[in-house]
Amino acid sequence: MYPQAETAQGRRDSLDPDTFKYTITTREINFLRRPIEAGAGAAAGHASRHPPDVSFSCAA
């Protein structure tokens, strides 16, 4: 599954990360770090932790 997005103009091209736009980065870690926190650049946002064994089903 590729990242997907839509706006009023329609579905974005998920195979074109530069115009979508998205970036995916990876790194190997050998110890646990604190979870990412939302900062001043995302004033309206929030950060959450979500264990993978708990899920929510969307109604649609």
Place this chain on the structure above:
Amino acid sequence: MNRRMFLKVSAAVPAVVATSQLPGLASMARAQQKEFTPRPGTWRTFEITTRVEVLQPSGVARVWLPAPSVVADYQQPIENNWAGNAKVMRIATEPKYGAAMLYAEFAEGEAAPMVELTSRFKTQDRALDWSKKVTASEDAATLKSFTAPTDLMPTDGIVKETALEITKGKSTDLDKTKAVYDWILANTYREPKVRGCGVGDIKAMLETKNFGGKCADLNGLFVGLVRAAGVPARDVYGIRVAPSAFGYKSLGAGSANVSKAQHCRAEVFLKDYGWVAMDPADVAKAAREETSEFLKIDHPLIAAVRPKLFGGWEGNWVAFNTAHDVALPNATKGARSGS
């Protein structure tokens, strides 16, 4: 992205690039050794971060980002963290296959929609010991589901006819699967010009005999033919997260940026072994892209990989899900996500 996150990601890139250079430098030597021997037993922990900025937004913007949702003896998801300026951000689970994804919905008028998902997980190599049979069990409904056709993977008509022809005279599921694996490698090839992972329209591939493609095409055809032969099989959709430890540059992530490193593998359910790892598409990829030459399937470099990807794969990749034709929750535009 706040400054702390920026610094964190920036610091991570040189470390990963540095480690990726080691297999690169060793590739010549390793290639001469013709070694490709994934072995389970060493777990590695990775983080994968997907950052989306919806450019030129209009109306309500919605985003869906895959999260690792396969829990198996080769992979353990640990946690998902997310941040952004969406009014809704939550993990949603696609009901049919259990595919997890972060769903983000932005307020109309949000000028710069942004969301970032970081998933942490452990993974290890797979390598089946064929001498150790087990009595594998799996839910009957699950096996039925993974023997059934999908929109792009019919199991009747030309798919069925081809599967029966390939597996003629083979009595066991293992023999049938091996026959299809060999047929895929004898008849298909990696086509680098195909966008993304390919569409996986296996009926069209068989009708046109255009057997060039990428993983969703080649492994999709493999899975479809195995299903049509009556054996449960499934595509496993994911992304490469690290270089190959065996120096095969075509079989691993080339850098810390894996925005175009999506890759699907395959699994077949065999009663004596359970779900068995398969990846004929990566054999074909190594043949096409490991060197500047298009190597034949019996070239020593490829001959080293071919038997190992029948029953195993390297743990430098993370599985997101096994979902076909994903119906994105709350979507109002476009078709279903192919995988």
